[in-house]
Amino acid sequence: MDYEQLTPMMRQYFEIKNQYKDYILMYRLGDFYEMFFDDAKIAARELELTLTGRNAGLEEKAPLCGVPYHSAQGYISKLVNKGYKVAICEQREDPRTAKGLVKREVVKLITPGTLTDPEMLTDSSYSYILCVFFHQDQAAVVYADISTFEIRGTTFRGPKAPEEALQEILKLSPREVLLLRESVPQRLLKVLEQESLMLTPLEKTSFSFKTNQQRILDTFGVKSLAGLGIPEDAGLVEALGALIEYIKETQKVVKAHFGTLKINLEDEYLILDQNTLTNLELFKTMRTHEKKGSLLWVLDHTKTAMGQRTLKNWMLRPLKNRVLIEERLDRISLLIQEAMIRDDLIASLKSIYDIDRLVSKLIYSNMLPRDLIALKHSLEELPRIKQNLKLFPSDSFNSLEEDLDPLLAVTALIEKAIEPEPPALMKEGGYIKSAYHETLGYLRNLIKDSKSIILSIEAKEKAATGIKNLKIKYNRVFGYYIEVTKSNLEMVPENYIRKQTLAGAERYITEDLKAVENDILSAHEKILSLENRLYTELIEELRGHTDEFLEASRIVAQIDVLISLALAAKHHGYCRPEITNEGKIEIAGGRHPVIEKNLQRENFIPNDTLLNNASHQLSIITGPNMAGKSTYLRQVALICLMAQMGSYVPAAHAVTPILDRIFTRVGASDDLSQGQSTFMVEMSELANILRYANARSLILLDEIGRGTSTYDGLAIAWAVVEFLTQKANHNPMTLFATHYHELTELEGVIEGVKNYHITVEERAEDILFLRKIAPGYATHSYGIQVARLAGIPKEVVQNARGILNELEKTDIAKLPKVEVPDYQVTFFRDYHDEIIEKLSRVDLNETTPLEALNILSDLLAMTKKESP
Structure with missing residues (x-):
């Protein structure tokens, strides 16, 4: 391409495009964003737009397509969801006043991990951008959601570090992963690519320790890394600094804004790997991949977007601090008891918008007046919430009430400044109240009452000069002017400036009249300019309250989740678990929360559970397929998980320990993308369990060894039982469902092994699953009866x-x-x-x-x- 032949505008386009070659450049032209050449071809295909052409100074027209600027968000969202990055190029001066070519520059880069516009995001989910950095035997993972200001980081050390980092990434399902490609082990890189994650390689210079150390100190306003709890030797500085710089670059801001940085969370939370999240169906089912049928579906009664996200966070990170667990349980108990306070809080929550993402728009310069009204409506509920928190009969909510700032002054400021129903677009103005600024009110009155203002000036001039037939008129040549008949010329004052002589009259102007004329004729443009300035000043002032907004959002979200859990407990008859530091699980009348909701509570058969690190360390569970073994395993894990997140649990009574990990090997499918069979997947997951399990672990094993021959499978299952009871770290509590009846011989031989079975009632050639767990082992597999129930032809x-x-x-x-x-x-x-x-x-x-x-x-x- 001969750049010399390009038109001035197209040369400007390419100067900008060459800086953002990996992005689709949306180039502002008037009321449209236009795309050219290859970008236009891609956008036309992906967005189903008409591809046209524009004269670019070349022999052939440049391929072109465009979208209206006021509806661009939907198109941008589609491109980003399809894996493209978009650069937004705006006009930086008014085309009407620009001398020569209008100045343009990229004001924002939009990538899957840096979305801030709520229209492009899912209310109930976090949108993480993650940076991973590997160095020797260490790995650092830092992730943030810039639309909610959450930021967390963790480090992994030793030979297991790469695998642990991979598990963390898969569990978080980030929208975008930043990495130094050459530092990532090839096996991990292959997995990340096969998971269809957007990988964004960064240059090696992005991971400079010294540079990133200063970036972190500047961003969080501290003097040392120690104040943030950041170790200097594990790659966390490199990963965090690279992430900060990427966010600054894409958002085109001088400083990235985050909430509290949380580091090394393994010490605070129960660890759930990706397999456990999937097998327990915490957020979506394995079959439909939908929320309905998951634990979240049962527990989610939240009313706010912040509450939905926080509930997921609590489920993903159950607590290991008994005091904090009991604090949540105390609050839920009060919410169950105090129905009137609870209902009034719910009424407030229903009126609250997504404060986090409104604040994100506030910080990243795309907040509209309607967003301010949404923020105002949300803030208006804070005093009512604060008052309700004071009404609880105990001090359980005192800390939340004390920390909740009602932000009355901020609410009043927005109320004073912004019209209650502002226009959707700022282009035509009309969003700042006239009473907010004297000049704004005057200019609007000029437009509204220009005729009466002129008549008022005319009356004033008549009185001042004594010329009773003085008239103020208007034409396009002179604008407004004063007309005096020749019979009254001697009464004309000196400040009148003659503009035209007619046969029977003279026409004059005055400086005051010209000032009014100028105000009337330019009032609209002045109003738009003044409103824009006032709005910018208001936004800047509100940005100073960012931390207060986020703190209020955090408290509202917690209240929302606590009420949600209280409602689930009330509706489904849950009990308050007894949290113990001892290694034991004692459940009376335990139920599976999801299946119970599907079946209705009275139809679900409850079961008891006893596990500990000694006499009842490993339960071997036998029984036919479809009898309920997998359901029983999952319900025990879900009860423990719910208890540890500070929730009531589906049981008549429950004593649960502080677990550090829950492992599951329940169900399997071929992982063809990685060339692994069902059996290989099973063995890999089992190896991970045996490597990490300890006395504070709960292990669920279902049909270990079924992916190979009977003899081999039985041998492996037997050896696993021996390892978990005799060689693993301090005897992890284990539920082991199996069809290998030979394993039942281990009760009485290995200490801590106990047999249980799913009871079945035989009726002639049929069987009835009683769904009840009982001591002892199953004497039959009932395979043929199950085959009949499954619909196998009668002849077979x-x-x-x-x-x-x-x-x-x-x-x-x-x-x-x-x-x-x-x-x-x-x-x-x-x-x-x-x-x-x-x-x-x-x-x-x-x-x-x-x-x-x-x-x-x-x-x-x-x-x-x-x-x-």
């Missing part, structure tokens, strides 16, 4: 039943009794008999009727061969 079921009867006659299908010597707990036995060896490789769950007959035929042939 009957055939299978006949085959099973034949197999049982030869003892093939009977559960073998494993002799376990007292001196050694191990599964492996020497089988020398060829028939037994062949039988050991038969997996009834995977064997078709035809294959079973073939096996039986082979066995009969072998017995005949060996008969004398």
